[in-house]
Amino acid sequence: MIRSVDKHSGVPAYLQIMNTIKKEILLGHYQRKDQLPPVRELAQLFGVNMNTVMRSLEKLANEGLIESEHGVGYFIRDVPDVDLKTIQLLQQTISLLKKQGVKLPMVLLLLEELWKEADVS
Amino acid sequence: MIRSVDKHSGVPAYLQIMNTIKKEILLGHYQRKDQLPPVRELAQLFGVNMNTVMRSLEKLANEGLIESEHGVGYFIRDVPDVDLKTIQLLQQTISLLKKQGVKLPMVLLLLEELWKEADVS
DNA sequence: TTTTGTGTTCTAATATATTAGAACAGTAAA
């Protein structure tokens, strides 16, 4: 979590922060109901204004990963807890796509299209 | 291909155009060496300036999907030709992820991370 | 109640992305 923001990466700070936290969650570094460090603390940690962190947290909240309690703090909401088998299946698929010479941007578009169509059941 | 640009979607015109063409390629509507319609024609078709189309085509060229010949036209370069089995594997993976309650943005991040790590072999 | 620590809102400055207009430049057929 102690990662810092790269001001010269071209990627907006709030996105870097957002993805950093998202990865932490993906890696299982947090448990449901865990409290995140205060906005001001994160701001100092990442070397940005408080509102920049707010931006990140709001986005994470919109995605349903965390939620806020005014005056109290931000809390982890759902730890998606992706099944290991699913991860492996995804890895296998990626490997196949790479072999076929498909590039990442194309895969991202393909995934989004299939995601729209896919059944929930 | 006759699709138009939605000015009120929030998505930049050049991206809509880019994705439209990308989908056409994905769906196999083009063959290697096929020539795209002229920039000016596409511009009129989509109701935007010529340079907006240029922007899309440059991006597609950067991704290696098309290439230009100055004074001649734009041509399809690689038709990735994704294997049907791979598509089905991806669909299956998506289905599993949805069942586990993972949201699209999280999947996109996960995919990008795994893509970096994945072996080419 | 007061204080301390938390998130929130409002505003504005700045940076970046997006789009268009117009002139430029290459290619090939007439």
Place this chain on the structure above:
DNA sequence: TTTACTGTTCTAATATATTAGAACACAAAA
């Protein structure tokens, strides 16, 4: 060579995104 087609570059206007500062609002402990 000239013409009619193609893509390219340069410039500027505009829109949108990003970031920060400061004041506000809620919660809980002193």
